[in-house]
Amino acid sequence: MRTLIEDRDESPFRAWVWMHLSxxxxxxxxxxxxxxxxxxxxxxxxxxxxxxxxxxxxxxxLEPLAADENKRAEEEAAQLFAEIEEHYELN
Known part of the structure; x- marks a missing residue:
């Protein structure tokens, strides 16, 4: 995820999705x-x-997002996390 945030010119919103997921x-x-x-x-x-x-x-x-954008980023990260939990055994 570090690479996704730092090396791919992600939008601030997408970078925060990865940060919340981390x-x-x-x-x-x-x-x-x-x-x-x-x-x-x-x-x-x-x-x-x-x-x-x-x-x-x-x-x-990361630069902070507006509250509504941050909430959307958290929700998207939660969806990704649910997918990961469904398909992989987390330690």
Whole structure:
């Protein structure tokens, strides 16, 4: 979804649909996600040692929508979420 928001020149409305869907799926793309990684890009293991680096992504910031547009975006995201729940087992 990050790619859909950042790399596809989506309209602000469509970007918010993806943002709301990311939240429904438990991976809020507006939140920063950083972790310690090793030199190979894998999660850092302090039992192994060696240098640690910071890896991850900044949260996405979108311009707010008008209240009615935001409600429509939430509704569309909820429809997509219902389809996902119907066809896939979510963990």
């Amino acid at each position: 939240r429904m799926l438990g991976r809020d793309l507006s939140q920063d996600r950083f972790e310690a990684i090793n030199e190979f890009g894998r999660p850092y293991d302090d039992d192994v040692g060696g240098p640690a680096y910071v890896g991850g992504d900044d949260g996405i910031e």
